[in-house]
Amino acid sequence: MHQDYIKVMEIINFKLQKFWTDYQGNFEDFLPPEITITEEDLRVVKIDKYACLTCLEHLKQKGYLYIDRVHDSEDVLNMDHDQIEETTPAIYCLSIAKEILPLIRWYKQGKTEDVPRGVSFDCKKSILNIGDKSVHIQQKNDKPNSHYILEYIFENPDGLEAKSYYSEILDAKFHDEHLTQRSMWRACEAINLKVSKQAGLGNFLLSTSGKTGYVQINPEYLETTIS
Secondary structure (H helix, E strand, O other), X not given: OHHHHHHHHHHHHHHHHHHHHHHOOXXXXXXXXXXXXXXXXXXXXXXXXXXXXXXXXXXXXXXXXXXXXXXXXXXXXXXXXXXXXXXXXXXEEEEEOOOHHHHHHHHHOOOOOOOOOOEEEEOOOOEEEEOOEEEEOOOOOOXXXXXHHXXXXXXXXXXXXXXXXXXXXXXXXXXXXXXXXXHHHHHHHHHHHHHHHHHOOOOOEXXXXXXXXXXXXXXXXXXXXXX
């Protein structure tokens, strides 16, 4: 399975490099990039469509990409996809999240795991530890909202796997009437950005918006074995 991932990453990496060469813009200003995978791409790296889609679906579940359309009329892996026009050579049309870049670097280094395991949070120093990597949450004297969100997550009596709802975080950690659930979601995004910049890791927190919004640690960072 790992070799299939390497081949799929080779395709995605090549396509992204070509995308940025053609686009010549700022990566932060254009999200998400879109790429296509063709039968010729599969032949070049010597992987079949079923193996490729298996890897793509796994990456999709992790939040690294979105499979917009599938060219095949057959129901591959029983996934529900919209078909694309017969005139295009594309088999898969993908929207790529920027968090996939650290994952690509990880695989290019020949790693057999895509994320380090084990997390902890030093509340006094405001440092998030992920494996052997450290992420400084508090940058100045005042602790940011993101510090208190992590504090709540790591104090959650239901464990690190639990969902922490914004409404509960606001009641437990904040007494500012100007703060909203939207503020909590933005703070979670800020945590992911710091993790990406300081540790080179993507999708550390999984968060949702809305009245029932919540945040939780990506289960992959808590696993002890690879699925």
